Amino acid sequence: MPKLWSRTVEEHRRSVHEAIVDATWALVTERGALAVTMSEIAETAGIGRATLYKYFPDVEAILSAAHERHVAAHLERLAELRDRGGTANERLEAVLEAYALIAHNRARHGPPELSALLHRGEHVARAQQQLVDLFRDLLADVGSAGQLRDDVSPNELANFCLHALGAASNLPSEDAVRRLVEVTLAGMRPSLR
Amino acid sequence: MPKLWSRTVEEHRRSVHEAIVDATWALVTERGALAVTMSEIAETAGIGRATLYKYFPDVEAILSAAHERHVAAHLERLAELRDRGGTANERLEAVLEAYALIAHNRARHGPPELSALLHRGEHVARAQQQLVDLFRDLLADVGSAGQLRDDVSPNELANFCLHALGAASNLPSEDAVRRLVEVTLAGMRPSLR
Numbered sequence: 001m002p003k004l005w006s007r008t009v010e011e012h013r014r015s016v017h018e019a020i021v022d023a024t025w026a027l028v029t030e031r032g033a034l035a036v037t038m039s040e041i042a043e044t045a046g047i048g049r050a051t052l053y054k055y056f057p058d059v060e061a062i063l064s065a066a067h068e069r070h071v072a073a074h075l076e077r078l079a080e081l082r083d084r085g086g087t088a089n090e091r092l093e094a095v096l097e098a099y100a101l102i103a104h105n106r107a108r109h110g111p112p113e114l115s116a117l118l119h120r121g122e123h124v125a126r127a128q129q130q131l132v133d134l135f136r137d138l139l140a141d142v143g144s145a146g147q148l149r150d151d152v153s154p155n156e157l158a159n160f161c162l163h164a165l166g167a168a169s170n171l172p173s174e175d176a177v178r179r180l181v182e183v184t185l186a187g188m189r190p191s192l193r
Numbered sequence: 194m195p196k197l198w199s200r201t202v203e204e205h206r207r208s209v210h211e212a213i214v215d216a217t218w219a220l221v222t223e224r225g226a227l228a229v230t231m232s233e234i235a236e237t238a239g240i241g242r243a244t245l246y247k248y249f250p251d252v253e254a255i256l257s258a259a260h261e262r263h264v265a266a267h268l269e270r271l272a273e274l275r276d277r278g279g280t281a282n283e284r285l286e287a288v289l290e291a292y293a294l295i296a297h298n299r300a301r302h303g304p305p306e307l308s309a310l311l312h313r314g315e316h317v318a319r320a321q322q323q324l325v326d327l328f329r330d331l332l333a334d335v336g337s338a339g340q341l342r343d344d345v346s347p348n349e350l351a352n353f354c355l356h357a358l359g360a361a362s363n364l365p366s367e368d369a370v371r372r373l374v375e376v377t378l379a380g381m382r383p384s385l386r
Binding site: 149151152156157159160162163164165166167170171176179180182183184185186187188189191 | 342344345349350352353355356357358359360363364369372373375376377378379380381382384
């Protein structure tokens, strides 16, 4: 296949893929994850059912792809905040707050049964590991600046952050989320004793 | 029905119920939650299949009952620690450490697919709320003793504890769990600024 042609095919595939994922996400957000059929998705995406099945075997697989795309976008945004200017401490605060707000909004605006359906996938475990790695590297930088307790490893503290900030999903307001970030950060400061 | 007779029936029902739950737990721990059938459970419990179906419609329902029993036992133990002697602060430390160790051991020794199967049930939400209530009351006592930050409500701090200590499930050792409890407690101390 000539290179240009193969690129066109690849682009076409990608745009169909995107259209399917977008259509599914829209339907699921409107009606809940269990009420959507492959036929409706094909219709909403403007493709035939046979084509749809060439891309995905079932609704769950499409939802996984949608979720994976969301997660990748979030990770990218957090990596941007990590790489911005400022002290290690400022960057840690920015990243943890952004992550907590993501957890908060996900719980409030995501389709209802979705998290139970999705939070089992392998890519979720991979994304969590990427998050822990991102937190850990930043925490190590904060440690080098002497602004982190030194009796617990950055890796354990990263795991603590991931779980503690998950509490944002139950909180009623963004102010409460910011207080949660404060408490989480306070737990990791150098001990004065 | 005479009272004595009805009590006997009730006791019999309860002991069959227990035998079923015990048998299921043993089988599931040995083989994983998805590999166990109702027939095997009936055989292990020493009852007929027809009797088994009078108690439970399927394996998942039995596992829910088993889980509910575990959770109730854990909550009871935590309530005991809460009601023991000592300062509010000491009791808080004891309760949080006990909870973190439960989370740690659950992840290590529970049957593998079980948590995905079970952690959707209504009784899990109820148990979580009971935990948050228990933490919150203790935290309020610690606050009255002036040993808690006063810019975040005991209820929000209780939610923080529940999630932060969930990190114990990923930790490699009980020492790491104790460090996690330390970090969690440090986040809630009165701020010095």
